Amino acid sequence: QQQVKQSPQSLIVQKGGISIINCAYENTAFDYFPWYQQFPGKGPALLIAIRPDVSEKKEGRFTISFNKSAKQFSLHIMDSQPGDSATYFCAAASQGGSEKLVFGKGTKLTVNP
């Protein structure tokens, strides 16, 4: 059972454009939603995270939008740059229990110059 569904699987954007990646979750106990960036051959790096008490969080060019009623959240990358080309993973966790992360399958982003 895939608890976090991520789309699209791949995304091509022109430099300066907006990249949008969407995730949907099923478990209403989830209350922590991070996004990770992974470059080839490297480990995932935490990019930005949100909790359900806010609907949006912005850090630089990266914004998370959160819709609790729809159980969806998305990552927006403004002014996308070639250096943003990487695989992006959304994840979810519950503060209760072991708080293990449940990951989406990832989105491979390519930003063309």
Added chain:
Amino acid sequence: NAGVMQNPRHLVRRRGQEARLRCSPMKGHSHVYWYRQLPEEGLKFMVYLQKENIIDESGMPKERFSAEFPKEGPSILRIQQVVRGDSAAYFCASSQRGGNTEAFFGQGTRLTVV
């Protein structure tokens, strides 16, 4: 995430051999998580450990896989009698307190079973 050290970075094992993967958490972190990543897939939780204790091993296969985090030394993920399906990237994450909030990942160990 350079603070979480995993070794070896690459490991090749023949079918039937044992694989031992090591993870040294960031300084001051006493919580360790292991994840497995198959090609073109997201990371899948395997096990959560604190010093000398296994907290959650719900993602670990029931056979051949074991993990430990001793009082001294790194956390070890051990895979006995490896099979081709064990080929994957194995990542370790550590956090200062309980929970994957503010967890930092290592660079992973890429296991290839031939």
